[in-house]
Amino acid sequence: MIPAALRATLYTLLQIIITPPYALITLLCFPLPPHYRYKVTYGWTCLMLFLLRIICGLHYRVLGAENIPDRPSIVLSKHQSAWETLALQQIFPPQVWVLKKELLRIPFFGWGLAMTNPIAIDRSSGKAALQQIVEQGKERLEQNFWIVIFPEGTRIPPGKTGKYKIGGAWLATHTGTLVVPVAHNAGEFWGRDSFIKYPGTITVSIGKPIDPTGMESDELNARVQAWIEAEVSRISRSGKEGRDGKFVLVSNKSLKDAEK
Secondary structure: OOOHHHHHHHHHHHHHHHHHHHHHHHHHOOOOOHHHHHHHHHHHHHHHHHHHHHHHOEEEEEEOHHHOOOOOOEEEEOOOOOHHHHHHHHHOOOEEEEEEHHHHHOOOHHHHHHOOOOEEEOHHHOHHHHHHHHHHHHHHHHOOOEEEEOOOOOOOOOOOOOOOOOHHHHHHHHHOOOEEEEEEOHHHOOOOOOOOOOOEEEEEEEOOOEOOOOOOHHHHHHHHHHHHHHHHHHHHHOOEEOOOOOEEOOOHHHHHHHOO
């Protein structure tokens, strides 16, 4: 069995080789309409997920796919890893993210990200950021894009809960858009700031859409948080798929020990 560290090294090297030229190709697509640009950048995402699967042995399964609405909605997702920033693009229809504008300054990656038409905000601007989210959010929804938001704002280690910021719920209540809560356990395989990606099957659980009509933003935010955190706890205890294809109960430490 090839050590996880060696597989992660190979994945990273290929990512470093592929990303700069792909970003340049993406920049050349700037004159195209937003949905066409999205298709080009989505190709890079699919390639990275493919490499994660064949090199790192990192797979995923989706529970509750039938809960995905048939119209543009707002996805509010748990944030544990870099993995979900890739996989949510494959699970849901064409989408834009609400993100901190500093990410767009990252060479190559940020340039490509800018081509996806994101809602890039200054988190320190308070109410102005909320107003921007609503104004640009309405525009993206009218363009038939979904909107993905990580309410905690940053990656949170498994077993921990960050403060759920109000932006996503605020956008939903001010536009009357359905909210789709998403829970997953990606951090147990690819942790925050972790170089190593442990093999196995990540579980993604999609909750029933929530209609924000008649709800205050705080109420909606609390409801989303309650469902996500309860579901994360449930799927984290339910086990992970072992390398033999069977479902086994293991701890995060056991996964690491198995790779030594």
